[in-house]
Amino acid sequence: MPANLTPQYYMAEEAYKRATTVEDKIAALEDMLAVMPKHKGTEKLQADIKTRLAKLRKEGERKKGTSHFDPYNIPKEGAGQVAVFGCPNTGKSSLVGHFTRARVQVGNYAFSTTLPVAGMMPYENILIQLVDLPPITAETQPAGLSGLLRRADVILVVVDAGDGDCPEQLQIALDYLHTKRIISPGSTGGTGAKPCLVLANKADIPGSAENVEIMGELMPDMPEVMLVSTHTGLNLEQFKYRLFQLLDIIRVYTKAPGKEADRSAPMVLPKGSTVLDLAYLIHRDFPDRLKGARIWGSARFDGQSVPRDYVLSDHDVVELNV
Ligand SMILES: Nc1nc2c(ncn2[C@@H]2O[C@H](COP(=O)(O)OP(=O)(O)OP(=O)(O)O)[C@@H](O)[C@H]2O)c(=O)[nH]1
Ligand SMILES: [Mg+2]
Numbered sequence: 001m002p003a004n005l006t007p008q009y010y011m012a013e014e015a016y017k018r019a020t021t022v023e024d025k026i027a028a029l030e031d032m033l034a035v036m037p038k039h040k041g042t043e044k045l046q047a048d049i050k051t052r053l054a055k056l057r058k059e060g061e062r063k064k065g066t067s068h069f070d071p072y073n074i075p076k077e078g079a080g081q082v083a084v085f086g087c088p089n090t091g092k093s094s095l096v097g098h099f100t101r102a103r104v105q106v107g108n109y110a111f112s113t114t115l116p117v118a119g120m121m122p123y124e125n126i127l128i129q130l131v132d133l134p135p136i137t138a139e140t141q142p143a144g145l146s147g148l149l150r151r152a153d154v155i156l157v158v159v160d161a162g163d164g165d166c167p168e169q170l171q172i173a174l175d176y177l178h179t180k181r182i183i184s185p186g187s188t189g190g191t192g193a194k195p196c197l198v199l200a201n202k203a204d205i206p207g208s209a210e211n212v213e214i215m216g217e218l219m220p221d222m223p224e225v226m227l228v229s230t231h232t233g234l235n236l237e238q239f240k241y242r243l244f245q246l247l248d249i250i251r252v253y254t255k256a257p258g259k260e261a262d263r264s265a266p267m268v269l270p271k272g273s274t275v276l277d278l279a280y281l282i283h284r285d286f287p288d289r290l291k292g293a294r295i296w297g298s299a300r301f302d303g304q305s306v307p308r309d310y311v312l313s314d315h316d317v318v319e320l321n322v
Contacts, residue, residue, distance in 0.1 A: 001072055002056040003037075003041045003042045003045060003053075003123055004037055005036065005042070006035060006036075006193075007036070007049065007184070007193055007307060008034050008035040008039065008150075008193070008194050009032060009036050011150075011181045011182070011184075012028055012029075012031035012032040012035055012150060013032055013271055014181060015027075015031065015150070015181060016028035016029060016032060018110065020059045022056055022287055023060065025056055026056050026057060026060065026171045027146075027147040027150075027183075028050055029049050029056070029101050030053065030151065031147065031149070031150040031151055032049055033046065033049050033050070033053070034076075034150075034151045035151075036049075037270075037279070039277065042080050044227075046176055054276075056274055063118075063136075070144055071115045071116055071144070071294070072116055072142075072144030072145060072147055072148040073147070073148070074116055074118050074129075074131055074148065075142075076129060076151075077118070077127070077129050078120055078126065078127035078129045078248055079123075079126040079127060079128050079129060079247060079251075079268045080129065080153040080154065080214065080247040080249060080279070081129045081146060081151070081152045081153050081154075082127055082128060082129065082130050082131065082152060082154045082155075082156055082243060082247075083131050083133060083149050083152035083154070083155050083156065084130055084131060084132050084133055084155055084156050084158060085133050085136070085145075085155055085156060085158070086135065086136070086137055086156075086157050086158040086159060086169060086173050087136065087137060087159070087160075087169040087171060087172055087173065088110030088111055088112075088135035089108070089109065089110050089112075089135070089160065090135075090158040090159055090169060090201055090202075091160065091201035091230050092113065092132055092133065092135070093105055093106045093107075093112065093113050093117075093132050093160065094106050094201075094230040094231075095130075095132075095199070095201065095230050096119055096130045096131075097118065097119075097132075097234075098123050098131035098230050098236070099119070099121040099130060099240075100119025100120055100130055101119060101120075102118060102130075102132065104117050104119070104132050105117075105119065107236075108253045110135065110187060111134070111135060113134045113135065115134065116131050116132065116133050116134070116148065117131070117132045118131045118250045119132070120134075120221065120263055120283075121240070122161065123218055123240055123243070124244075125251065125264055125265075126251060126266060126268060127246070128166055129244060131148065131150070131152065131240065131290065133145065133162075136173065136176055137172065137277075138172050138175075141176060146176075146180040146182065149177065149180070149182050149236045150180070150182050152194075153195070153247055154194075154195045154196070154197065154243060154246050154247060155177065155182070155194060155195070155196045155197075156196075156197055156198075156199055156228065156243075157170060157173045157174070157177075157181070157196065157198045157199070157223070158161075158198075158199045158201055158202055159173075159198060159199070159201065160201060160202050161163065161200035161201060161202050161203055161209075161211050161212050161227060162202035162205025162206075162207065162208045162211070163202075163210035163211070164207075164211055164313060165228050166211050166212070166215055167202065167211075167215040167218045167219060168213065170198060170215060170221040170222060171202055171219070172221060174219075174222070177196070182194060182221075183196050183313055185221070186221040191273025195246040195247075195248070196223040196224075197223060197224055197226065197227075197242065197243070197246060197276075198222060198223050198224065198225040198226070199226055199227070199228055199239065200212045200215070200227045201225065201228055201229065201230060202225045202229060202230075202231070203228055203229040203232070203234050203235070204229040204232045204234065206248070208227065209227060212225060212227055223259070226238065226242065235280070244307055244314060248270060248271045249268050249269065249270060249271060250268070250269055250270075250273065250312055250313060250315075250316075251266035251268055251314055251315060252266060252267050252268070252312050252313040252314075252317070253265070253316050253318070254267060254278070254280060254313070254317075254318050254319070254320065255265070255317055255318070255319050256280070256319070258321060261296075261317040267281060269281065269283075269312065270278075272311060273311070273312055274306050274308065274309050274310055274311055274312065275290070275292070275293045275306060275307070275309070275310045275312065275320070276290065276309060277312075277320065278293075278312065278318060278320070279320060282320075284321075286322075287294045287308075289322045290308055290320060290321070290322055291321045291322060292305055292307055292308060292309075292319065292321050293305070293306055293308075293310065293318050293319060293320050293321055294306070294318070294319040295310065295312075295316055295317070295318055295319075296316070296317035297313060297315055297316035297317055298312065298313035299316075303319075305321075
């Protein structure tokens, strides 16, 4: 089976080849593992990376003698991880505080956030993880930040649209992402590329729409931009919907024969996943026993029998036949 590795994987592999310290090598291998498509065709590669990781971790432990806490290593939770990134005072913490119960630090001064803080944002019947990050400037970039951004499923670059300097803020953020090879210059997303959305916040401040227009003229290659206000709530619902789309996921509900599906507890899979991928997610051994499935939703008729390679759609109900 072909491995079908993504550009994100090759970027992480490139970072691994260039890494000189044990920590950087571990971070790059973790990234490679995180962004690698998980299917039979990559099993051997996954095992190889895990072996290399285990060796390096042992080596790291030996060198340090003590275990090391990395605040930028935030385990993924929910349907996807979104890194909220950008220059100081742009409203990153306000955004995360608006959507989640995370105890973020909001302040009318630069550098109010000093460490990453994660929170869960409800979206319909799933939760999306938002990670509020300390700011970057052209001079200051926290160590550990790049690994987190590389592992995140979506990068949100927040700029202050009420400030005439917002094009510079975006430039600083994009320069960092390009230098660290987290996104490619001029990338507008697309297959395999890390999704990146620019949130032009503080739309309630007069002149913000004009500032965003100027930003677009100065940077015609910039990623997609949405003008929002965390203070007035402008466009925040549209933003949530767009974030869900950028995560490129589907929700499916499994059911036992003769039973109803529990629609409050979806299983989340990458878009394009098949019945076989779903079985694999439930249990590693399941695919060997799987004969086929019945589908309610995307199939031509309710309860239609489909083969193992049937591509699932958002909100499909699936009865797996073993
Ligand atoms: N007018 C206006 N002010 C906002 C908006 N969102 C946030 N602010 C204000 O902007 C200031 C900075 O907000 P934060 O959320 O702390 O910004 P931050 O990007 O997390 O800042 P750092 O942690 O320093 O990077 C605060 O005074 C907020 O009240 C908005 O939509 N409109
Ligand atoms: Mg903050």
